[in-house]
Amino acid sequence: MSVPTPSEPTTDIPPTHAVVDLLGLVALGELLAFERMAADARLAPDLRRRAALGEMAAAEIGNYRRLAARIAALGALPDDAMARYVTPLQAYHDSTEPRDWAEAVTKAYVGDGITDDFLREIAGALAEPDRRLVLDVLHESRYADFAATEIRIAVEADPRVADRLSMWARRLVGEALSQAGRVASADRGALTALTGPGEQVDVPGLFRRLTAAHTARMAAVGLNN
Amino acid sequence: MSVPTPSEPTTDIPPTHAVVDLLGLVALGELLAFERMAADARLAPDLRRRAALGEMAAAEIGNYRRLAARIAALGALPDDAMARYVTPLQAYHDSTEPRDWAEAVTKAYVGDGITDDFLREIAGALAEPDRRLVLDVLHESRYADFAATEIRIAVEADPRVADRLSMWARRLVGEALSQAGRVASADRGALTALTGPGEQVDVPGLFRRLTAAHTARMAAVGLNN
Numbered sequence: 001m002s003v004p005t006p007s008e009p010t011t012d013i014p015p016t017h018a019v020v021d022l023l024g025l026v027a028l029g030e031l032l033a034f035e036r037m038a039a040d041a042r043l044a045p046d047l048r049r050r051a052a053l054g055e056m057a058a059a060e061i062g063n064y065r066r067l068a069a070r071i072a073a074l075g076a077l078p079d080d081a082m083a084r085y086v087t088p089l090q091a092y093h094d095s096t097e098p099r100d101w102a103e104a105v106t107k108a109y110v111g112d113g114i115t116d117d118f119l120r121e122i123a124g125a126l127a128e129p130d131r132r133l134v135l136d137v138l139h140e141s142r143y144a145d146f147a148a149t150e151i152r153i154a155v156e157a158d159p160r161v162a163d164r165l166s167m168w169a170r171r172l173v174g175e176a177l178s179q180a181g182r183v184a185s186a187d188r189g190a191l192t193a194l195t196g197p198g199e200q201v202d203v204p205g206l207f208r209r210l211t212a213a214h215t216a217r218m219a220a221v222g223l224n225n
Numbered sequence: 226m227s228v229p230t231p232s233e234p235t236t237d238i239p240p241t242h243a244v245v246d247l248l249g250l251v252a253l254g255e256l257l258a259f260e261r262m263a264a265d266a267r268l269a270p271d272l273r274r275r276a277a278l279g280e281m282a283a284a285e286i287g288n289y290r291r292l293a294a295r296i297a298a299l300g301a302l303p304d305d306a307m308a309r310y311v312t313p314l315q316a317y318h319d320s321t322e323p324r325d326w327a328e329a330v331t332k333a334y335v336g337d338g339i340t341d342d343f344l345r346e347i348a349g350a351l352a353e354p355d356r357r358l359v360l361d362v363l364h365e366s367r368y369a370d371f372a373a374t375e376i377r378i379a380v381e382a383d384p385r386v387a388d389r390l391s392m393w394a395r396r397l398v399g400e401a402l403s404q405a406g407r408v409a410s411a412d413r414g415a416l417t418a419l420t421g422p423g424e425q426v427d428v429p430g431l432f433r434r435l436t437a438a439h440t441a442r443m444a445a446v447g448l449n450n
Contacts, residue, residue: 031272034279038263047256047304047311051289054259058283064276079272086272 019130020074021190022122024081025183026137027067028089029115031082034060036093040104049101049150056108056143063137070133088182095175102154106165106223109147110172112139113217117210151221166223173214244355245299246415247347249306250408251362252292253314254340256307259285261318265329274326274375281333281368288362295358313407320400323393327379331390331448334372335397337364338442342435376446391448398439 037057044050068078098104116138123134155162184191215225262282269275293303323329341363348359380387409416440450 028272031276031279034283035263035266038260038282041260047253047307051256051286051293051303054256054286055290057263058259058286061276061279061283065280068276078276082272 014126016074017188018190019126020071020076020081021084021188022126023067023071023074023130023133024076024078024083025085025187025190026119026122026134027064027071027078028082028085030060030064030067030137032089032093033111033115034058034064037104037108040098040107043098043101043104045101052146053104053108056146059140059143066133067137070130084186084188085183088179088186091182092175092179096172102151102161102165103168105147105150105154106168107172109144109151109217109221110169110214111176112144112147114173114176114210114214115139117213121206121209148221151223155222162222162224166218166225169218169223170225239351241299242413243415244351245296245301245306246309246413247351248292248296248299248355248358249301249303249308250310250412250415251344251347251359252289252296252303253307253310255285255289255292255362257314257318258336258340259283259289262333265323265332268323268326268329270326277371278329278333281371284365284368291358292362295355309411309413310408313404313411316407317400317404321397327376327386327390328393330372330375330379331393332397334369334376334442334446335394335439336401337369337372339398339401339435339439340364342438346431346434373446376448380447387447387449391443391450394443394448395450 034057037053037060041050041053041057044053071078071081096107098107119134119138123131126134151165154165218225259282262278262285266275266278266282269278296303296306321332323332344359344363348356351359376390380390443450
């Protein structure tokens with residue numbers, strides 16, 4: 001694996017260690033999302049929905065596998081690439097355990113939406129084939145549709161649920177932000193490396209875009225920010 | 226969905242309701258196995274093994290999906306086909322929660338082995354395409370190899386583990402037998418219907434074969450019965 005020294009001229013191709021770290025972050029996200037969704041499936045009100053969430057979970061593991069394979073192809077160990085991010089990502093999930101089905105599908109809806117926006121941003125900074133790989137990890141729209149439908153059903157059945165789920169969504173975003181800060185601290189500079197030498201990562205811009213998209217998703221299912 | 230009355234002449238093709246019930250039992254088994262293995266993945270000592278058990282779990286959901294699709298094609302609701310078996314199968318898993326990685330892989334190894342033997346017996350009594358479908362649900366041998374390797378590693382690291390895991394395997398088999406009795410009671414006669422009119426299900430023969438295969442699997446990984 002090549003590691004550029006500070007005096008080497010940098011190019012437009014991101015340094016391998018930065019790509020490995022980033023893929024490690026995404027891979028770990030997929031692995032944990034798989035485990036959590038599989039666990040949350042047990043909150044489903046019937047077997048059909050239980051299996052639906054199970055299938056959504058299984059899709060994450062397929063993604064995990066491809067990311068891990070690419071990390072290995074780049075000459076690194078997937079475990080090593082993921083290790084530095086375990087604490088904050090695990091903490092995010094540990095502090096956002098859904099208590100019922102409505103919270104479980106809301107977490108899938110909110111979490112997948114923000115993750116996908118973040119992945120699109122990352123992909124823009126990568127070269128092929130990593131750009132394509134990251135874009136392939138985006139969630140199938142039918143899963144977002146499924147989660148959105150379930151939220152709307154819950155809100156229609158009981159309007160007070162809208163307030164509770166809105167508060168839950170705010171909690172999810174808050175926890176995600178707080179752990180994102182810890183991810184950035186654990187990071188070895190992958191994000192900075194990916195935006196080229198001398199350029200600051202446009203963090204305010206990134207947050208603005210992620211927030212706007214999240215707000216729109218909330219409105220689409222009858223929840224407020 | 227045709228339901229033969231007692232006075233109708235029976236044929237070699239199993240009645241649809243019996244096939245639906247049997248596929249329902251297998252489908253539920255896959256769904257619960259998926260959930261439990263995904264949960265047990267968190268016991269893994271490292272991320273590589275965690276992901277390995279996660280991948281094994283994800284394979285079960287693919288099987289579940291195909292079985293559910295076939296049940297629907299036969300004109301029944303998958304939920305209905307599975308419902309009667311939920312209590313005993315859930316009880317089996319609730320009373321066999323692994324406490325550590327060694328117990329988790331032993332459960333996968335023992336459980337998958339007995340399940341596969343049972344599926345082969347069932348498949349023999351089915352007509353196509355259900356015979357092929359059930360045989361396709363058999364676990365990939367690489368998963369059994371993975372679990373077996375993990376058990377051998379644990380036993381080599383600490384020989385006392387062999388006694389503990391042997392006892393755990395006896396517990397698994399005992400719970401499985403006890404819930405199998407409850408499955409048979411909940412059953413609407415699917416197993417009997419599948420072995421033709423007038424023929425008793427060769428239960429002693431079935432148990433002999435399942436037990437012999439289980440004993441051989443135990444010996445293969447250094448465990449005793």
